Amino acid sequence: MRRQRRQSMKGNSMDSMVYGFVGVGRMGAPMTRRLLSAGRQVVVHDLAADAVEALVAGGARKAETPQAVADQADVVFLSLPNPEIVQAVALGPEGLAGGKRARHIVDFSTIGPRAAKILAAAFQQRQVAYIDAPVSGGVKGATEGMLAVMVSCPNAAYAFIEPILKRFGKVFHLGEGAGQAQTMKLANNLLAAAALAVSAEAVVMGVKAGIDPKVMLDVINSGSGRNSATQDKFPRAVLPGTFDFGFATGLSYKDVRLCVDESESLGVPMVVGAAVREMLAVTNAIYGADSDFTSIVRVVESWAGVEVRG
Secondary structure, eight states: OHHHHHHHHHHTOTTTOEEEEEOOSTTHHHHHHHHHHTTOEEEEEOSOHHHHHHHHTTTOEEOSSHHHHHHHOSEEEEOOSSHHHHHHHHHSTTOGGGOSSOOEEEEOSOOOHHHHHHHHHHHHTTTOEEEEOOEESHHHHHHHTOEEEEEESOHHHHHHHHHHHTTTEEEEEEESSTTHHHHHHHHHHHHHHHHHHHHHHHHHHHHHTTOOHHHHHHHHHTSTTOOHIIIIIIIIIITTSOOOSSOBHHHHHHHHHHHHHHHHHTTOOOHHHHHHHHHHHHHHHHHOTTSBGGGHHHHHHHHHTOOOOO
């Protein structure tokens, strides 16, 4: 089997293979462009025609359905918003599972470990490797190839796919079990949302007490309270009042909800995580799923009757 695998890789190198990409939105589009800039052949599909046409103009080929992508590509990447859409694209009518060519499905979406296990089992029956590979780093990381790519899949599949994943950023193999990378991603996104939520409360409190928010952030970032929100999100999206960091409230709420659900299924108490989930639920209800998740600060501002600007 090892000899066969080496021969297969030698005869079908990463450079000569065709890649597919389903879901070419905020993350998928810059990731696809990185493949194109490396001279790779890429077939794309998305319901947003404008997103597809922009990539076609850059050298990609268009496919009308996910199945058509899997008919033309050796490796198919997914970057989709939730587990329901991923399962429909993968296993539904005209889905990837009906494709004749693809032997590796790499899922960059955040869908939770239970959905990842369902997909891994379904593709295993078709002798297709499902590679759970959620990413962190946002649009900037996707554009610059600086993402954290969290991977769980069998070792043989990882050895095969790792070289091309390095095009997107730093790759971490979490283990062979389906869903382990999803668990890692949910933990990461919970921490990011929790930092934002508690920083919102702390900074709004300071502003209410008359402290300049910029000075307050300078102090926090010079001390033990510094975190990703005070160092990055507040200066970029809160102080200027733009609330445009680049991650939707609905997606953050979905990720934290999946994290709390998974924690409960494992028998791990998540008291703080549940509180973060509720704060995101409120933000989602007031400002909408398409709002930026830094809008959680606006919720606390409205309750306190002050604004954090500077």
